[in-house]
Amino acid sequence: MWWLLLLALAAAGRTNSRSSVVNDNSRPSEIPSRTLTYRSCDGRAYFRFQFTPYGGDIRIHILEFPNRSIGSCHVLQDRRGPYVCWSSSIPSISAAKAVAAMWAEATVVYQQTGKTF
Numbered sequence: 001m002w003w004l005l006l007l008a009l010a011a012a013g014r015t016n017s018r019s020s021v022v023n024d025n026s027r028p029s030e031i032p033s034r035t036l037t038y039r040s041c042d043g044r045a046y047f048r049f050q051f052t053p054y055g056g057d058i059r060i061h062i063l064e065f066p067n068r069s070i071g072s073c074h075v076l077q078d079r080r081g082p083y084v085c086w087s088s089s090i091p092s093i094s095a096a097k098a099v100a101a102m103w104a105e106a107t108v109v110y111q112q113t114g115k116t117f
Helices: 002-013 093-113
Strands: 034-039 046-054 057-064 075-078 081-084
């Protein structure tokens, strides 16, 4: 079911004409970041994210996730730490929340089954 959400958000992101390549030389905005705790649908896992404006987009930094020793997929690193690798623009906090929730649910599946996303 989580993959349907991924497809829907990916399709919505394709309408943005901006390049999906992240330029690490751009600077974060001076707008303060927000922190969100997400509880998985099964209620057993908690994730903590920080949403930081980055140019005209939002970057989703991963502050905490369960079973770090098992790991996750689609994670990049910058000077602030690990963040969610997403192929299209994340233009708003509401879109960032949806992406973070999808990434968290996909991570739960990956950790339980080994299926990548």
